[in-house]
Amino acid sequence: xxxxxxAYVDKKFQLYPKTKQIVELREELYSMMCDKxxxxxxxxxxxxxxYKQALTIMDDYKIAIREVETGSALGALKxxxxxxxxxxxxxxxxxxxxxxxxxIVKLGSFDKSWLIGVGGAFIYLVxxxxxxxxxxxxxxxxxxxxxxxxxxxxxxxxxxxxxxSLLSEELLLTNVWSSSWLIVxxxxxxxxxxxxxxxxxxxxxxLFALELTFTGIVLSxxxxxxxxxxxxxxxxxxxxxxVYLAVVAFAFFIKGKVKxxx
Numbered sequence: 001x002x003x004x005x006x007a008y009v010d011k012k013f014q015l016y017p018k019t020k021q022i023v024e025l026r027e028e029l030y031s032m033m034c035d036k037x038x039x040x041x042x043x044x045x046x047x048x049x050x051y052k053q054a055l056t057i058m059d060d061y062k063i064a065i066r067e068v069e070t071g072s073a074l075g076a077l078k079x080x081x082x083x084x085x086x087x088x089x090x091x092x093x094x095x096x097x098x099x100x101x102x103x104i105v106k107l108g109s110f111d112k113s114w115l116i117g118v119g120g121a122f123i124y125l126v127x128x129x130x131x132x133x134x135x136x137x138x139x140x141x142x143x144x145x146x147x148x149x150x151x152x153x154x155x156x157x158x159x160x161x162x163x164x165s166l167l168s169e170e171l172l173l174t175n176v177w178s179s180s181w182l183i184v185x186x187x188x189x190x191x192x193x194x195x196x197x198x199x200x201x202x203x204x205x206x207l208f209a210l211e212l213t214f215t216g217i218v219l220s221x222x223x224x225x226x227x228x229x230x231x232x233x234x235x236x237x238x239x240x241x242x243v244y245l246a247v248v249a250f251a252f253f254i255k256g257k258v259k260x261x262x
Contacts, residue, residue, distance in 0.1 A: 001051045005033050008055065033057045084131060088124075095120040112170055115163075122163050125155040146199055153191035157184055182229065185222045192218055213248060220244040 009030045013022065033054040040050035095117065103113035129152040136145035165180045192215040200208050220240050228234040 001037060001047050002034055004051065005037065005054055006030060009033065012058070029057065080131075080135070091124060092120075115166060115170060118166065119163050122155075122159040126152065126159055129155040142199070142202065146195065149194065149198070150191060153187055153194075156187055160187065179229065182225060185218065185225060189215070189218050189222050216244055216248065217241075 009026055013026045036057055037050045037054040040053050041047070045053070099113055099116045099120075102116060103110045107113055129148065132151055133145065133148040136148045161180055161183045165177050168174045168176045168180075192211070196208075196211055196215055200211060203211065224237045224240045227237045227240070231237075
């Protein structure tokens with residue numbers, strides 16, 4: 001039954017940040033519940049009834065939990081979500097006002113002004129992604145933090161690739177889609193390097209080696225694409241992959257030799 005008490009307490013504190021104050025409160029609460037359970041058992045009360053009475057300790061500690069919640073990241077999170085909703089409403093109200101003003105007053109047409117809405121939506125996506133990252137930091141959730149970091153780079157693709165291409169096509173009457181897509185693999189490469197630097201050490205050696213190898217492949221792809229595109233070497237630049245694989249094979253060979261000597 002004490003295992004169930006442990007699971008119950010852990011579940012209650014699952015969404016709380018693991019600060020020193022909260023961990024101490026959680027452990028104190030669990031200890032008191034175990035003491036209550038042992039007292040009931042020593043008085044001949046059944047296991048199930050002892051368990052139920054131990055859970056009543058949580059009722060006595062609800063005020064303390066609320067106080068910790070108010071001063072914890074969970075309380076801050078609730079406040080930030082409220083602020084985020086208010087900002088979202090204000091942001092889109094202002095965006096709509098700008099859109100209508102430019103369309104009706106300045107241009108007298110809605111033909112081009114739709115770009116304001118598209119651009120505003122793309123900027124908001126980046127804003128949301130950055131907020132997700134700050135929430136992940138607040139709760140010290142490495143997986144959530146990793147996903148949030150990826151969402152930032154994902155949100156940069158429409159902002160740095162789609163929007164400039166649309167602006168160029170609609171306002172400058174110049175089609176740059178055939179070349180602007182090169183920014184996408186660069187964004188992916190920067191994301192992979194960032195993920196590798198921030199989280200690579202937390203992975204197992206095998207996963208770290210796989211991620212490092214994959215990042216190298218993406219880097220080779222970026223070099224291949226830019227070299228081929230700007231110098232028209234599509235039929236020759238593929239040698240970059242051969243060079244990369246040779247370097248990787250040599251690195252593994254040297255590593256194996258070092259291990260044998262040690």
